Amino acid sequence: DGITLEKVREYVWEIPREDGMRVPARVLASEALLEQISDDKTLQQLKNTAHLPGISEHALCMPDGHQGYGFPVGGVAGLDAEEGCISPGGVGYDINCGVRMVRTNLTYDDVAGREEELVDALFANVPSGLGGGGVVESGIDTVEAILDRGMEWALEEGYAVPADLDHCEDEGVREDSDPAAVSQKAKDRGKNQIGSLGSGNHFLEVQRVTDVFREDVAEAYGLAEDRIVVLIHCGSRGLGHQVCTDYLRKIEKRHGDLLAELPDKELAAAPAGSELAEEYYGAMCAAINFAWVNRQLITHRTRAVFERVFGRDHEEMGMELLYDVAHNIAKKEVHEVDGEERELYVHRKGATRAFPAGHPEVPAAYREVGQPVIIPGSMGAGSYVLRGGSESMAETFGSTAHGAGRVMSRTQAKNEFWGEDVRDDLQDQDRIYVKAQSGATVAEEAPGVYKDVDEVVRVSDALGIGDRVARTFPVCNIKG
Ligand code: 5GP
Ligand code: MN
Numbered sequence: 001d002g003i004t005l006e007k008v009r010e011y012v013w014e015i016p017r018e019d020g021m022r023v024p025a026r027v028l029a030s031e032a033l034l035e036q037i038s039d040d041k042t043l044q045q046l047k048n049t050a051h052l053p054g055i056s057e058h059a060l061c062m063p064d065g066h067q068g069y070g071f072p073v074g075g076v077a078g079l080d081a082e083e084g085c086i087s088p089g090g091v092g093y094d095i096n097c098g099v100r101m102v103r104t105n106l107t108y109d110d111v112a113g114r115e116e117e118l119v120d121a122l123f124a125n126v127p128s129g130l131g132g133g134g135v136v137e138s139g140i141d142t143v144e145a146i147l148d149r150g151m152e153w154a155l156e157e158g159y160a161v162p163a164d165l166d167h168c169e170d171e172g173v174r175e176d177s178d179p180a181a182v183s184q185k186a187k188d189r190g191k192n193q194i195g196s197l198g199s200g201n202h203f204l205e206v207q208r209v210t211d212v213f214r215e216d217v218a219e220a221y222g223l224a225e226d227r228i229v230v231l232i233h234c235g236s237r238g239l240g241h242q243v244c245t246d247y248l249r250k251i252e253k254r255h256g257d258l259l260a261e262l263p264d265k266e267l268a269a270a271p272a273g274s275e276l277a278e279e280y281y282g283a284m285c286a287a288i289n290f291a292w293v294n295r296q297l298i299t300h301r302t303r304a305v306f307e308r309v310f311g312r313d314h315e316e317m318g319m320e321l322l323y324d325v326a327h328n329i330a331k332k333e334v335h336e337v338d339g340e341e342r343e344l345y346v347h348r349k350g351a352t353r354a355f356p357a358g359h360p361e362v363p364a365a366y367r368e369v370g371q372p373v374i375i376p377g378s379m380g381a382g383s384y385v386l387r388g389g390s391e392s393m394a395e396t397f398g399s400t401a402h403g404a405g406r407v408m409s410r411t412q413a414k415n416e417f418w419g420e421d422v423r424d425d426l427q428d429q430d431r432i433y434v435k436a437q438s439g440a441t442v443a444e445e446a447p448g449v450y451k452d453v454d455e456v457v458r459v460s461d462a463l464g465i466g467d468r469v470a471r472t473f474p475v476c477n478i479k480g
């Protein structure tokens with residue numbers, strides 16, 4: 001629709017700067033992916049984000065990009081933390097939606113033939129679905145402690161082991177959290193959802209490692225062919241959603257002058273240094289802590305289920321957290337911009353941090369090989385473990401893709417697929433056991449609604465922003 005793209009080099013496409021854009025925009029994709037990305041409003045949304053004050057270098061879209069709220073999903077923007085702004089739409093509604101991988105020393109042989117027993121036990125014990133009910137039922141005091149202390153709270157309460165914190169970004173605690181900036185309504189929504197998957201795109205999947213591409217890195221990550229791993233994908237539930245809603249409204253109202261200069265109302269942003277920028281940042285960091293605890297409590301439950309099903313301790317089964325990555329966050333980070341070190345609010349919206357080997361923020365256990373990056377594909381396709389690549393700091397503010405990325409809307413998907421059929425096919429053809437709260441969810445998340453994850457990862461690897469380490473394939477999957 002009239003958006004010009006110039007090829008910079010293999011897999012790098014640029015939308016040149018024009019009217020109101022402060023920087024050019026870039027899409028990182030193969031031609032096949034670019035064609036899918038061009039199908040919805042993604043490119044227009046990407047162009048729009050280039051209008052934000054303080055945007056540095058380029059507005060970026062990762063290879064899995066698709067249309068989102070304001071920013072595209074797959075969008076990365078480095079907005080100057082002194083002269084720029086922060087935008088809730090650039091973080092997304094599900095603050096710190098993310099995935100973690102738990103490794104085990106079980107092999108596929110240990111699980112094959114017992115998939116149904118395992119999937120039933122997981123489904124019965126890991127809370128999922130729309131409404132309430134989590135691993136812990138709590139009052140506001142507990143919610144506030146979680147917002148304040150993140151995974152340290154989980155450790156103190158016996159839901160985590162110390163290594164879980166070592167293998168999480170920021171050791172599972174965002175120090176900039178400000179629980180007082182989170183509304184009562186948000187806290188109330190979080191109260192009975194602590195330790196719950198939620199619905200739709202969120203899932204828990206048992207997988208087996210099918211391929212190893214970089215032996216040395218896989219070894220550092222504790223991965224080997226045929227090993228069983230568990231992937232947990234969920235976010236901050238109603239609490240994070242309410243934080244986003246609250247601050248979008250406040251920012252739209254108070255910073256209407258800035259909004260009037262932007263091409264899309266969904267880009268509402270608070271200028272760096274303003275009261276609302278600080279408050280939103282504090283509230284968002286609190287929601288980040290909440291999401292980490294959410295994934296931790298599900299990890300705790302998963303360990304208990306494996307202990308019951310396989311009759312061994314989780315330590316004995318080597319059920320350690322490999323790593324936990326965030327999909328939807330903004331973070332103050334220092335990056336080189338036009339040859340100068342600047343503090344930026346790096347917005348990653350449906351994108352994953354991918355810091356390279358040697359970066360001081362990579363956990364000590366992985367610093368020599370680079371940060372683990374976990375890229376889910378779909379319930380019927382492979383998923384990947386990558387490591388942050390050597391080019392990520394220069395190209396993408398240390399980021400890469402977060403998944404395969406949708407090619408069709410949920411509504412479209414429900415017309416296209418029938419949940420029961422999808423489930424039966426997966427079981428009969430691929431021995432993948434899926435259990436969901438509703439058939440509609442299975443249709444909305446059918447493998448066919450997603451792009452080709454192999455292609456997304458191939459682009460990431462070729463660009464050197466995230467390098468392939470291992471590929472996995474689903475064994476069983478539970479969904480909300
Ligand atoms: P999002 O965070 O955007 O909701 O999802 C991230 C990615 O997860 C999607 O782009 C998709 O590739 C992947 N995904 C969605 N459902 C499943 C699933 O059931 N299993 C796996 N392995 N990946 C999934
Ligand atoms: Mn989410």
Ligand code: MN
Nearest residue numbers: 097098233327
């Ligand atoms: Mn997500």
